[in-house]
Amino acid sequence: MSVPSAPGPSVPLTESYTYHSPTPTAEGPYILGVDEAGRGPVLGPLVYGVAYCPIAYKEKLEGLGFADSKTLTADTRSSLLETLSSDPPNLGWSVRVISPQAISSGMIKRPPTNLNQQSQDATILLIREILDRGIELTEVYVDALGTTTTYEKYLSRLFPGIAFTVTTKADSKFKIVGAASVAAKVTRDACIEGWYFEETPEDGTLEWSTEFGSGYPSDPNTKAWLKGNLEPTFGFPKVVRFSWTTVKVLLEKNAHPVNWTDEGQASLIKAFENAKGLDKDRCTVTKDLQISSINTL
Structure with missing residues (x-):
């Protein structure tokens, strides 16, 4: 199975990047699903995933077990990513990994690029790159929050000839979106589990804890990690999204004033x-x- 590179012993995740599986060769047209992992956490990257297959493969896809990744165990998700990678002529997937630094830099610049816009940009980039690989898309299903009709119309104008369905809980409604959800979640988990702390001195005098918890601001384990890993002068390592209100409040209360x-x-x-x-x-x-x-x- 081909898995996107996650931060390792010498690879800090400071830049956003895109990973593509081998391009399927089966005759189209194709359907494609879009979903994300890591929108809400205060730690780690936001990952957008897409999965795609020929319309003729849709019936077989229904029986492969894909679903909303949040309802699956880590082992099941890993197994399903192997399934997604097991039939290269028919199944393809890609991920866009948006680093914590890119998220925060976008949100605090003037004018800001909020998380909705960054999510939209990642979705559009992935769809364009799949089209550039020679895949004929006729149906695209997107998991999204909030008011979806405006976004659906925007994507339809941007990609004429493709029928878009943008809806909440699409990962539980459409198997192709469930497959995209699995690709995004497994990738994000790999990034977090293998996180390389660029801030670690060569002499090893400073060690960062990796007991992140879920990464969500409301998680007691995540709160404890943030409080225990705040350096008063330099703040937090780059795994932290410094534009989140949770982080801003901690820095105001516990870091040296500037x-x-x-x-x-x-x-x-x-x-x-x-x-x-x-x-x-x-x-x-x-x-x-x-x-x-x-x-x-």
Whole structure:
């Protein structure tokens, strides 16, 4: 079975990446399902998964045991991912792993890219890349929260010729979405279980606990991990989504306060204004740092 690379002994997950199984060769058209794992946790990546097969394979797919990954044991999910990888001519799957840093950076930038938009971007990217691999898609089923009709219409406009069904609990309604759910969940679990802490010093003087719990902010084990692994000066390792309110509150209460000496554009402009008198034509910054021009090296 081919499994997407998870962080290992020397591979920190600081960037988002996409993994594709071998491209199926069976004649189309194909159906495709989309689901995610890790939307709510304060720790680890958000993973979007897709699974796809020929429409003619749909009846066989019904009997393979795919379902909402949250209702399955870890062993069952792993076994089902092997099943998903066991018939390369007919079955394909892909995952988009969005790192904790990418999630948080998107959410705090101006203007922000919220989690809904990041989820939508991941879905669109995966569908486009499947189409680019030469797969003819005619039906796509997407698991989504909230109001789904607007999203369904948007995807239909973006990919004309494909019939989209966007609905809640699609992973329990459609087996192809259940297969995507399994791919996403197994990938996320592998990322968490094999997490490499980039922040560990070479001399090994600092060890990070991996007793994460479920990763959800309400989990007592996750709360305990966050409190026990907060470094007052540097905060948390990169496994943490620092844009989550839970993390912001902990940092405000337990980390060293930071006083910014420059609070706005006005003081920046002032720092680079030209000085007068003997320091004419030299800005304040160069004067304070005692920087001067030289004619020769």
